[in-house]
Amino acid sequence: MKKIYLLGNKKKVKMGLALGGGGARGFAHLGAIKAFEEYGLKFDYVAGTSVGSLVGAFYAAGYSFDQIFKIAKNIQIKDIKSNKILFMPSKTDGIEEIITQNLGDINIEDLPLPYSAVAVDIKSTNEVCLTKGNLAKAVAGSCCVPGIFQPVAFDNFLLCDGGLHNTLPADVPRLFDCDYVVAVDVNKSRLYGTNSTKLFDVLGCTIRILMQSNVVKGYVNADVVLRPETKRFKSTKTEGFLDMIEEGYREAINNMPEIIKLFNKKPIKKSRKYKRKNSLEKPVIY
Numbered sequence: 001m002k003k004i005y006l007l008g009n010k011k012k013v014k015m016g017l018a019l020g021g022g023g024a025r026g027f028a029h030l031g032a033i034k035a036f037e038e039y040g041l042k043f044d045y046v047a048g049t050s051v052g053s054l055v056g057a058f059y060a061a062g063y064s065f066d067q068i069f070k071i072a073k074n075i076q077i078k079d080i081k082s083n084k085i086l087f088m089p090s091k092t093d094g095i096e097e098i099i100t101q102n103l104g105d106i107n108i109e110d111l112p113l114p115y116s117a118v119a120v121d122i123k124s125t126n127e128v129c130l131t132k133g134n135l136a137k138a139v140a141g142s143c144c145v146p147g148i149f150q151p152v153a154f155d156n157f158l159l160c161d162g163g164l165h166n167t168l169p170a171d172v173p174r175l176f177d178c179d180y181v182v183a184v185d186v187n188k189s190r191l192y193g194t195n196s197t198k199l200f201d202v203l204g205c206t207i208r209i210l211m212q213s214n215v216v217k218g219y220v221n222a223d224v225v226l227r228p229e230t231k232r233f234k235s236t237k238t239e240g241f242l243d244m245i246e247e248g249y250r251e252a253i254n255n256m257p258e259i260i261k262l263f264n265k266k267p268i269k270k271s272r273k274y275k276r277k278n279s280l281e282k283p284v285i286y
Contacts, residue, residue: 013267015180016173017043017059018222019052020215021163022187023235024244026051028228030072031248032184034065039256041263043182045114047129047172049162052184053117053142054098057135060115061103069245071102077238081148089150092140099136108135114176117142118162118169118283119154127165127283128157129172155286166283168218170225175282180262183222185215186230186248224258226251 019029029052036043048056058068080094108115109132117130117138130138133155141152141159152159162169170183194202219225228247233240252259 013179013263013265014044014177015041015182015263016045016047016170016176016178017056018168018170018173018181018183018218019046019048019056019059020168020183020185020187020218021050021052021161022185022230023051024077024238024241025186025230025233025235026055027072027238027241027244028186028230028248028251029055029184030065030068031228031245031250032226032252033059033068033248034245035249035252035256036259037065039260041259043113045116045173045176045178047116047118047169048142049118049167049169050143050145051186052169053119053139053162054095056115057099057103057111057117057139060111060113062112071098073241075238077236089146089148092144092149092152095140095143095149096136099139103135106135108132108138111135116169116172116176118166118172119144119152119157119159120162120164121157121284122151122160123156123158124284127162128159129169129175129283129285130154131286133286157286163214165214166217168215168222168225170218170220170222172283174221175285179268180223180265181221182224182226182259182262183218184226184228184248184252185218186228186244187235188227188230223262224255226255 046056046060081090119128119141121128137152137154141154142162144152144160146160168183168185170181173181228251230244230247233244
């Protein structure tokens with residue numbers, strides 16, 4: 001039986017959901033969404049980085065957990081990254097097809113729920129918050145890990161993975177007047193070192209250090225952060241996806257009392273809305 005929680009506020013708060021990056025570990029996002037559904041909790045704004053932008057697009061389209069699951073369970077890494085040759089990045093056609101085949105060739109502004117895909121423009125090095133334009137291209141740009149995928153041309157931008165600047169975009173819903181934000185970090189074990197001096201091991205460790213640094217603002221700007229246990233899973237493999245979903249579900253259920261408190265709070269007065277914390281500058285809003 002679903003555990004529906006009835007909200008009693010006369011004036012509903014504006015709730016934001018931020019879905020972080022983490023590759024295949026993004027299956028844990030689905031578990032969190034399942035828990036939100038069971039409690040009847042509906043968010044008013046969703047922002048996503050990398051795989052979080054992919055899951056977030058379906059959530060913003062009004063897809064239920066069951067609908068997203070039916071699509072996600074059939075996704076294989078080979079369907080997304082077609083080129084297996086070393087130093088030969090793949091195009092993002094596979095990522096774009098996941099969107100177009102299921103949601104159609106639509107724009108972000110056509111989604112029923114306000115949504116942002118967070119990416120980085122490598123021309124300017126700016127973080128870009130995509131709120132309009134082709135949805136499939138926006139998601140592909142947000143998911144475009146350098147060296148794995150070719151940068152995505154989007155209007156005047158040349159996009160790469162939003163995780164380079166903002167891997168847990170909890171600050172973004174606040175830029176769009178959300179009162180409170182729940183963030184899901186599916187890659188909390190991102191920081192670990194290496195004893196190897198091999199080039200790729202050192203580069204991998206360097207990237208993890210950078211990612212750990214930019215996730216801080218996500219924690220600062222979130223009111224509740226869900227941190228599923230995904231360490232035993234690989235970000236590059238879908239094996240164990242059912243267990244990843246269960247971890248996301250369990251973490252959301254364990255934190256549900258705090259999440260429900262947010263939904264039952266009063267809206268924050270506009271003059272007292274949170275401003276973006278722990279950041280030198282705002283992203284480019286497009």
